[in-house]
Amino acid sequence: MHEVQYKLVKCTINGRPVQTMVDVRASLTDMLRNDYRLTSVKKGCEVGECGACNVLIDGECFNSCIYLAVWAEGKNIRTLEGLLGPNGELSDIQQAFIDETAVQCGFCTPGFIMTAVEILETGKEYTRDELRKLLSGHLCRCTGYENIINAVENTMHKRLAAKK
Amino acid sequence: MYDIKALYEATSVKHAVELLQAHPEAKVLAGGSDVLVQMREGKLAGKELVSIYRLDALRGVSLDADGTIRIGSLTSFSHITQSPIIRQHLNVLGEAVDMVGGPQVRNIGTIGGNTCNGVTSADSGSTLVAYDAVMQVEGPEGVRLIPIAEWYVGAGRVSLRPGELQTAILVPLQKYQGYKGHYIKYAMRNAMDIATTGCSVNVKLSADKKTIEDVRMAYGVAGPVPMRAPAAEAFAKGKPALEETIQGFGEAALGDVNPRNSWRASREFRLHLAQELSKRALRETIRLSGGVV
Ligand code: FES
């Protein structure tokens, strides 16, 4: 019989140090969904094409479906769940997605928002074309993208104005 | 879950070489944007993997004392684009790898993986070929340096021996100093697409910016592996940096390429691209070098 290999993986998820035994064949999506119940991390294509499984690892965006769970050892991982305030309040970028009708079925939304978080946290101002390129690793079958770009652009301007 | 038979995680380059010798059937897993996807597709299903992803010593871009640019094989595309050394000396490579896939793919994909899978469409391949890069590999017999001209041996095949691992890509000073390069990727989509044809040109102009002292060009997807364009290069070398030379350069390039028919594009269309892209890229490099065309 084939012997299953397990490995202890310690990492920080949404600010909390955690550890669990994982099957070495698991993707990071598998670990986040099955072991930590972080179901904002979606299984879309599972081959790195659509961005539905996107999470932040040490501040950079990665498609967790093509990232081995064992590689998470020692990493700082953030998912959409980590954006909620202490009483479950939505963050500004989540609210902007609602206000701009950038959500329809919502399947692509968590992935898009985590890329938006990476973009917004640079504190830089981007043109619409630059935003398009930065968001181009995500597919959305519903919205036609315009409203998503509006949501990110508006939040960017609001945050930049608040800094001044 | 991936259909992985067994996963061996290397803790050093030496350890990786030992693992590859102990498990000759195993595939090297770097960033995984090819290997893990092929595993899902079934092509690599049930294989053993040697993961080198966590060997942080193989990450980063640095300058050797002799001016050689040293790119660790696990450096991600996005880190290459952001590297100050690349921006200053080899900007075209940063631009080329900024066209791979999409943002998340550029964070995971490595330049080592992009060159070791031996595919002709790799966006890094043509530029590295055009700059005469050198591949550093480590294996049971120690370190070997392989000129990129001897690296690609056939579609999907590179000159790695059993137990060997690519650890760095080097670009010597005399190959980049004074040169300006430009890469054009022709694809159907702006993101998440593979090049129909890629063309990378770099030139060195004379001090008065009027003569092409040296020019090098390489294509992706114009043949089974990324390849140089010796006829076009010979034509333009030493000629004035003028529109006439650019036209002749494009025509000469047709003698260098042998593209295939595929569902992505016909041979005829690729020949047209080879000619047109070479001209556009040369024009742009002359402009970047301060010439007037
Ligand atoms: S599910 Fe990961 S990119 Fe589609």
Ligand code: FES
């Ligand atoms: S809202 Fe349905 S896929 Fe984007």
